Amino acid sequence: MNLLWIPLLPLLGTLVPLLSYRFGRTATAALTALLPALSLILVVQAIPAVFAGEALTWQASWIPQVGLNLAFHLDGLALLFSLLILGIGLLVILYARYYLSDNDHMGRFYSYLILFMTAMLGVVLSNNLLQLWFFWELTSISSFLLISFWSHKTDARKGARMALTITGAGGLALLGALILIGQTVGSYELRTVLASGDVLRESAVYPVIIVLFLLGAFTKSAQFPFHFWLPHAMAAPTPVSAYLHSATMVKAGVFLLARFYPVLADTDLWFVIVSMVGLATLLLGAYTALFKHDLKGLLAYSTISHLGLITLLFGLDTELAAIAAVFHIINHAVFKASLFMAAGIIDHESGSRDMRQLNGLWKYMPYTATLAMVAAASMAGVPLLNGFLSKEMLFAETLHQSTLGSLSWLIPLLATVGGALAVAYSLRFIHDVFFNGEPINLPRTPHEPPRYMRVPVEILVVLCLLVGVVPNFAVGDLLNAAASAVLYKPLPDFSLAVWHGFNGPLLMSLLAVAGGATLYYNRRHLFAFQGQFADLDAKIEFEKGIQWITAKAAVVHHWLDNASLQRYVFLLILFSLIVTGWPLLQLDHAQGSRPPLPVNGIVLVAAGLLIIGTLATVVFSHLRLLALIMISIVGLIVAIAFAYFSAPDLALTQLSVEVATIILFLLALYFLPQKTPLRDSSPRRIVRDLSIASLVGAVIGTLCYAMLTRPLHSISEFFIANSKTGGGGTNVVNVILVDFRGFDTLGEITVLAIAGLGIYKLLAGMRLYVPAADSDGRPWAKDKNPMMLALISQSLLPLALLVSAYIFLRGHNMPGGGFIAGLITAIALIQQYIAHGVAWMKVRLNFPYHWLIAVGLLLATFSGLGSWVFGQPFLTTWFDYFSLPWIGKFELASAMVFDLGVYFTVIGATLLILANLGQLTTSERPLPGGK
Amino acid sequence: MLQHLIFFPVLLPLLAGIFLLLPPLQGHVQRQRVAVFMVNTLLLMSAVLLFQQSVQHEPQMYMMGNWQAPFGIALVNDKLAAIMLLLSAVLGFAVHLYACAGDDQRGPFFHPLFMFQLMGINGAFLTGDVFNLFVFFEILLIASYSLLIHGGGKHRTQAAVHYVLLNLVGSAFFLFGLGIIYATFGTLNLADMAHKAAQLNSEDIALAKAGGMLLLVVFGLKAALLPLHFWLPRTYAHTSTPVAALFAIMTKVGIYSIWRVHTAVFGEYGGELANIAISWLWPLALATLVAGIIALLASQTLKMLAANLVVVSAGSLLLTIALNTPQATAAGLYYLIHSTLMAAALFLIAGLVQEQRGQAQDRFVRSRPVNQPALLGGLFFIAALALIGMPPLSGFVGKIMLLQAAGHGADAAWIWPPLLISGLAALIMFSRAGTTLFWRVQGVSQSQTVAHPLQITAVILLLLTSPLMVIWGGDLADMTMAAANELHRLPQPLTPAVSAVQEVLK
Amino acid sequence: MKRWLPMPLHSLLLLLVWLLLNGFSAGHFVLGGFLAWLIPLLTAPYSDHQSRAGKPLVVIRYVLRLLLDIVLSNVDVARRVLKSNQSLQPGFVAFPLVLTGDFPLTVLASTISLTPGTVSVDFSEDKQWLYIHALHITDEQALINDIKQHYEKPLQEIFSC
Amino acid sequence: MESVVHIIVAVLLLTGGFFVFVGSVGLLKLPDFFTRLHAPTKATTMGIGAILLASMVLTTMRDGHLSIHELVISLFLFITAPVSAHMLAKAALHRRVKFLDHSKNAQLAARAAEQKTPE
Amino acid sequence: METIYAICVGIMTAGGVFLVLRGYTFAVVLGLTLLSYAVNLFLFASGRLVINGAAILGESEVYADPLPQALVLTAIVIGFAMTAFALILALRARADLGNDQVDGDND
Amino acid sequence: MLNLTLLQTAILLTSVLVVVSLILNVWRMLRGPDITDRILALDTLYINSIALIILFGLYNGSALYFEGALLIAMLGFVSTAALCKYLLRGDIIE
Ligand code: NA
């Protein structure tokens, strides 16, 4: 048999209800039950083998790199849990058929339920740590869906969220623990891990593992102090409570304790933590249960208490305690599921779960009452019922342990107190609901439920009796198999007899019963005592906690991030300063070995003017036009510097870009305030900025100096050597631009093109205030297009075009090229715009500029693609020299087509940017006289 | 034709962008949509082919202009690049589908800009030249500036002002850095740099370090490294939905560049320049993660939540870089793919929620229900699971890989808590977001808006990648490990590359 | 003719400039010729102020005269600049125009700006007056007459208006 | 021959430099905007012209063939300088820039600024 | 010479950085322009300084490194595109946000 | 030899004159007082820098500086015109 089918069938089963819910409730339930039932049959089939001590396994590779494989194994423990999950699951399916109303989406409900079932099966069957975690988290997710099933109810939403948050957090801790285990052991295979207990216990990370691991287990099984989510998960429909919060999900936590008992237990750390937490949970749960008026609330706290009990058993340092724990897992699942279902029936048939309203139901539903009373008696630990047996074992083990050293006597004492409390709340459950006078203001007259709604309860109660009377026959083998899987070694002797004679445990039981009865009899005082304390609603507290966290996070976040660009830029600059300044501190001497060039007066003066221009720009930055004029000096001198330092192409480019930039700034300045308010920044801010600016300047200056004074060995010799022969041009810079690194240039003009498009986008639909006067309040001059300017501009246009043709054509061999030529043409055209206005130009230059951009880009790209025809990579150039009579020798090169593309793109983009901005301003200008 | 395959991820969107500006495509919505759809399909196909090539061969080069490296610009298709290209193709494909439901009509030039954006991203992934990387950065930046403002609006403009100005300063630093790099290395080719790093003149070492660190600043700015990440959440949250989803890959370009430059060039074999960024990255990545978690917890809208998750994932990724082992890089790569696609999906879902929730948009407040609660709720749920890192979706594999990559020494002690807490914070926020947005409702939906089939398709397409990444997690893990190994070893010396060119051209 | 060679004078000028830029060679004559033909063709729409110039001899005389005046003007301005500025008597002059047409007026205004001690400031709206700023005015009327005699008259002759 | 050319060139250069200098001195020294406007528009144009002429002579001699492309620069300057001056003067009039109190016909400035005919 | 060059670059950088830190878009864009001049000079300097050695074959004996020049050229063009975009974005911000402060109205 | 020195001296002397002119121009730019004065100074600065570039060319015996000078001559005018138009109309392209 393939073990994979056991979880796989229910997984496929999640689809069944979604597909079948239209066929009616009974059909849906029946069809839904089908695949889990098959799965159960498979499990049952495997029983003989497991009882014989075999562990069935199945494995497939999944993500072995992280240690995650699809691996299942079925040993005694897994068998026990599989039976519980599938058995009780099927009963819950049947029960829910009657519980859910017509308003509830049955398909969805069953689907979630089966998904949960799959997840649980996955957890218990996993033979891989990471796969175990995988299913573990799936239980959290599917239980979230189930708890929040009535999502319109606030309680359901909040309860589900809380459960998910707590169990999710635990899941993360568990993941950490499992990875640590896997890394320590060197394998994520559970079998291997189980055999490596010593390695783990001796590892330095063992305490970390324990803490993380227990966080996972305790949150899931609602152990103190993480218990508070469980009662609020009762907002779920009762079948969910019966399933998740009695038999399965909360048991996943104790399953984990059982599963890893062989490797993680057996240290003081484990025993102390686990037993103390278990004991605290046991007492707190039992005590609180007593005061709950809500039937499900009582059961919820009782569940917490019993989970504490099981945990306590795993925390006692005797082997029999672990066996008792396994036994109680079974017993608790059986009686608690039946109690939840009974509570659901009561709720369903009477319309209330409040024990202050519910009284004397015995008269109305004697049969259900009987069932509930038997189950409750089991919960209280009454002899001849299953609950009694495991509780008796607990009492026995508390007497044999020495977990807390000299304080170990506390444990039996407190366990007895817990037993008394259990008796008390069980009594309350029975007396308060079924007797204690007449019902008060019930929404409906209670009556017995439909026949088949009772069946699951009947079955479970029969099981309680069966186990209670003939334990060995009922669960002996199962318990043996499960317990040996937990201990991972031969079992010590133990007996499941009903009667062990008069002994300590029995005395404790009697004490518990007597104490419980007394407690219940005196409940009025107790309730009055408890009434003094304000009720803490965990849900509200939890929400408050979350809100506190988010609020604090918001405070810290706003402190960190004040949404100010000034701070962002400051941080960017400061950060750059630090990370660049740091290595610079290791620079022994800034000056390198390259001989410096001599200085001359002209250069000194130019540098002085450059510095003056820079400072003036900064000083006058609040007088914007003035700053613009000042920065022009800087641009001009930079251009001259390029020319001086043997970069004529750069000088030309810088000059033309400079003018285009000035025009751009002027266009923009029309709409911006002419001046920045003087109180722009506080003096402190100015000082801070000045300091950091100077530091950055110093660092960059030093870097620049260090760079300049060091010798350079670069790849450039290749370009100089191959420019003429390989690229067909003597202007190496241009050949680099259109050939060696033409790809950069293609990218560069693409940037220009995109900028044009983006600016067009920015301008679309822009509404701006248009000043009717300049900043001094002077109305604008009336002469729109001064005649001389217009006339001279248009006369210069042909000349400018000729010059740009000149610059373009010689670019390959002399300074120049497509980019500069394009800018000259564009500026000459912009000059026409300035001189004549948009309307005049519109008649003459009427096509969308982005076409020009596209054509330019297309030319450049296609000139590059041309080389494909010759089987060469993109942008491989071709050139040759020709000779014509009369005209002489001349060169043709494919790079010129590329450069032509550059030329057109530059014109298109520049016009798109500048002319469109100009156009905008015109269309937005108010009509004379105002409108 | 196939010998030029490496160039396709750049060429196709470039050509498409150009033709979209010209008749007969220009001005025709449907034609533009179909055209871009076809180009995206082609991009996907070429990415798949390149991916196959990268698996089967050593890294392949495409030499622009047929100039041999390091003199010409090389496009390099290695496993890392191929994975990133595939990622961008999938993302682009899905996001474009979503945009075609109507977002593309909220301003001019959406389609060409979209293409140019992809061109920039793909170029950055492919280029083997550090200055060319700058150029492609600028292409993707200018396209992102333009896309960011798509649709207009006050918040978008404000976000754009911050994003653009900050990145312009960043670009300036990029150039400072490149200047130093060239001044010391004398070359621009990344592989060549990697070889020269160890042989650098001793008097140039400090300089080269400064240059390398400047590049880290620039890449960190893109990758959302604290303290340079503050711009990100608002920018992403305020831009239009498809653009935000596309931007999910932008931080990854930063991460990728750090890999290319600081893991490969200034990496193990860098002599005195080895691992210059690592000691800085350690605390900063951690701090990024923590700041991301705090911001995550402070999120007030779904888009903001998604944006802050981007920061969290950036922090996690930067941590993998700080770990500086092939295993960590492989983990990071897996996590990168997952987080990109899922964050994008979440942005798209947030957009759908915004559209259907009226005034309340995607704010976490009680409001009228969305028009299609089951559909949107379901999609949200899946995305949330993936992003929290819960099974059965890809996030959990990523999380396991990250945790394992940290080893279990002191590194893990630093990395594990924030990593685990980030998952918890996401869990808290998603459960809060989901229950509020879909369940905490009053009245009936007033919105008649129904999610367009294309929008749904896009979201499902993205979400579908997550289970696939789990099902074929083994193969993917192999692939990321191989890519990481390729990245961490010293690249082939450039001389044999000449023959590689000829091989490509055969 | 007009359609295919819209501005022959411009073309000639462009060819000349091309040859100045590139040197006088057969190849450049062809290339320059092509450009000198193409560019006016493209830019013809941008030239709407067409004025026909005639009398080449007068033009040459005018240009030579202008060149000489420019030199003189510079010497004059240099002297005034370097001398003490106390003695300066700057001022505005309104010059009554006889000349008409945008191009001739522009030439006149430019000429005035390039020559001794005067700068054209602006035209009146009706283009009947040209306002001039002079660096040093001794005799206003003499200045006006001088301009009329030396520049406006020849321009009238050249543009026949 | 060569020395003669050099002497010519030197004279041209120094003349040009002188005028450039004078123009700038005027720009600095003259008392109001309108007087300052005279200096650079003329002196500088002339100065550049002389320097360009020097360049033409020298390169022609050096290269052995006629090199007069500097003429194009002069051409540009001579065409544009008056327009620049005109635009500057217009702007100054418009802005009512102060001029010397004892300027003759000061009232004309206001008329000119409005492009009206003189009264 | 190198000292002077470096000082100029440093001062321009400082000026640019100072302006970039201001609160008004215009000042920031102005600062970016200034910064980009500094950047271009810096990038140019990576090829070292050579006088009268333009990389035009046959024009001189020692050539300046042509590669940084080509890079600077690309940088200038891209810088222009970016400045244009930033400036118009500043306008857009003025239109949409009603003021020209980088962080919107902080009052 | 003597003549060459003569030439160089002339070039240097002229350069000094031009450079001093540049200083004076910037001085005027800083002083204003009106914005028109500053624009005038900028225009002059542009034109004077033509002289400077031509002088570089002469000194180095290189023709590569010519285009720079040509461009300044063309573009200086554009920028002056645009600045003046701005003062006059605010909107330079209308
Ligand atoms: Na306008």
Ligand code: NA
């Ligand atoms: Na005059």
